[in-house]
Amino acid sequence: PVLAALGQTNDNFVCCPDEALEWRTRRFHIVEELVGYNPDIICLQEVDHFNFLKKVLGSLGYSGMFFPKPDSPCLYIKGNNGSDGCAIFYRKDKLELLKMETRILEVWRVQSNQVAILLLLKLRGTGREICVATTHLKARNGALLSTLRNEQGKDFLEFVRAHAGPRPVLLCGDFNAEPTEPVYHTILSHEFLRLASAYASLSVRGEEPPYTTWKVREEGEVCHTIDYVFYSRDSFSVDSLLEFPSGEDIGEGRVPSWNYPSDHFSLVCDLRFIPFVS
16 A cells, blocks of 8 residues: 555554655655566555656556545545545556456445456557456454455455456455455455465465564554455466565564655565466
8 A cells, every 4th residue: 555645644653753654755765666676567555646656657657547435534634635546557568458447345235435446458469368456445453344344355356257257367455354354265265266365375384474564553563464466376376576574674663664655565476477288
């Protein structure tokens, strides 16, 4: 997640200077981090400055699509920049957009305030097509919220299945759920999509990293794994991953900070198509 205005002002980052949370301070650090990895595809959540990102990343060869939350909490922040939502950017010299689909996720047939965006992309040169989707599930702890996230996850998967067809799938997002939560199992056990987790797949023990976010609030430190990259295990293999910084490298104030413009760490993966077997 980019960290939207709501997180900047209301998320109780007690060790982060206010100046480091300001968008004018963070924005170019975020862009620098994104393009520094030279990705072909970028999936983002908590995006409330899409036009800025579209302009800057557009000048660097990317095209992007955005879908806002229907009732974003950012809208109730004084001096807001509009709704936050999810976005996907892709390199125009490598990928061609075939179709975009969006969805307001439903829970028990009732719309929630969480969204998903999906792009069907074609690789220039080979003509192979892929489906890329991202989402940001409901936050907060508790059994009810865990159940709600699982229902959102089911709706997200059916949305992807309906539009992906036979194409390989790449799902990225802030799922706000530890690997022990039901939604994690729901995603990995989907019979049609046949997904695997990129970071777990290269782990010796098949485990997720110990954290994807690590922050300090008044009630104490919050360190957990809630962000994932899922991929079609029959179509892709994972060549390499970006490792997360150590606690010592992050610093006692954790994130966000002057060095880390978001309260989540970037997940970066090199994926390769598995050759067709004739």
